[in-house]
Amino acid sequence: MDYNQLHLQYKEESLYGRYITLKDIKPLLDKYTTEVIGHSVLGKPIYKYSTGNGPTRVFMWSQMHGNESTTTKALFDFLNLLQSDEPLAEELLAEYTFCFLPMVNPDGAERYTRVNANEIDLNRDSETLSQPESQLLRQTFDSFKPDYCYNLHDQRSIFGAGTDGFPATVSFLAPAFNEARDINDVRIKAMNRIVAMNEELQKHIPNQVGRFDDSFNSNCIGDKFTSLNVPTILFEAGHFQNDYEREITRKMIFIALVSGLRYRNENVVVDNKKEEYLNINQNNIVFYDFIYKNVKIYYDGKEIITNFVAQYKEELIDGKIQFNAYIVEIGELIGFYGHYQYDANNKAFTSNGISTPIINQKADFTIGTSTIFVNGIKI
Structure with a gap:
């Protein structure tokens, strides 16, 4: 499959650069049958979009950190693909049921801050659920009952994939579910899918895929959902050479999303790709x-x-x-x-x-x- 051409065809041209707010995505959301599931601290609507009728349920959310917008751009590129007449779109919609929260933290997006309007990091609020945005994310998780969760983020340009001078353009994590960072079937499912995405990305950005640190923190949403027995994948969109607007990186996230979803290994763990996962270079601040x-x-x-x-x-x-x-x-x-x-x-x-x-x-x-x-x- 020519992923570069696929992205060129379905890239959402109205979204560009790092500053993506609710005003930018609202005209795009109006094309879909969305639901307002609640509101942010400052009263901005938080939208949910669902599509597909397949047996495997995938929950994706982006911009729970307001200044992390690259994956939001890639998500709308992916939605354009799903709404097309591509045979691939028909295939994905028949295999999966998707639930998307494209912007969990619209107040932070408007202010270009990691935190919400109450200065709370929503990715450290998974236990107390003190914020309306955190509560809505958890309520959606509980009601949708996903088979997989995709937690979509950006990371800073300080990270390298390993220590040999390659930037971590995309990084992944199959989060831990306990302090010991044990590996069970739930984590293996996430690892297997990460390995599939890494295999494709190595064709496009060789040596520039990283593996994020798996220290356990139950306040982090990925760790929490993994502890609830749902395979969860953290995506970190990072730096590509001279791409501070992260337009090349958005394409890599799109390629990761599509190639990972084309990987079929549902419900029963057929393969154990733990070693291949652990062989992905770890993120380092270099x-x-x-x-x-x-x-x-x-x-x-x-x-x-x-x-x-x-x-x-x-x-x-x-x-x-x-x-x-x-x-x-x-x-x-x-x-x-x-x-x-x-x-x-x-x-x-x-x-x-x-x-x-x-x-x-x-x-x-x-x-x-x-x-x-x-x-x-x-x-």
């Missing part, structure tokens, strides 16, 4: 957005050659996300990589007459006498 190497600076009155790094902050300004680079660390930085790397070849750093990078200041500076960097990038 990246900064910018690394500047072999820079001459003055530190404690001494001239030294060292490295420093900068990181983007995603800042919502006038309704748009701006990527603003700030200096965050100075030192040897052994084992770290930059999505953007520059070798100063022992030339001196200056910024507004100061010869030492200052933590938390904008990454606007000069290397040597004439190499100028603005917002982290050489101009």
Whole structure:
């Protein structure tokens, strides 16, 4: 199957970039027969859409963290496929019954924050269910009675797949159900499907698929649902080279969704792909957005050659996300990589007459006498 062509054909062109709010998806939802299942803290509607008549029930939700929108874009690409006359769509709808919550945290999406309007991380609220959004997610889970759960998220650009300098463009997790992180048939089902998705993604982004840490936390929704004996898969949409708007990553999530759903291993565990799952490179924090190497600076009155790094902050300004680079660390930085790397070849750093990078200041500076960097990038 030509997944690249499939995505090109069904990509939802009205959704682009990182700032996706309820206003953006409402016209798309109006094309479907949706249900408002409740409201957010600030009274925004939370929508549910169901389709398909197959025996395997799949529950997917996105943007429970408001600033994690890549999977929402991919979800609407996938919905466009399901509503098409493709034989694949007919096949999927005959095999599965789907339930979607495309935006669990519309208040956080509007403010571009991880948390909801009460400053609560909904992915740490699975035990207390203190928030209306958490309650609606759990109520949908209880009423829909899924056979699989797909928990759709974004992760920061700091993660690599392993430690060899490959960004973790997509990462997965079959969450634990207890502190011991034991592996039972429920986790095996999730692992098997992750292995199927990884096998396809390796054709598109070799070495750029990661495996998320499986430390157990019952307050996390994936761990909670796995403990309730439902195979749950965490999706983490990460960084692809020079793709800060995550348009390539959205395609990879779409490919993962479709290829994973085409993998058939329902109800009875025929294969045990635990080893293949554990062989997926584990996520590691090994990246900064910018690394500047072999820079001459003055530190404690001494001239030294060292490295420093900068990181983007995603800042919502006038309704748009701006990527603003700030200096965050100075030192040897052994084992770290930059999505953007520059070798100063022992030339001196200056910024507004100061010869030492200052933590938390904008990454606007000069290397040597004439190499100028603005917002982290050489101009």
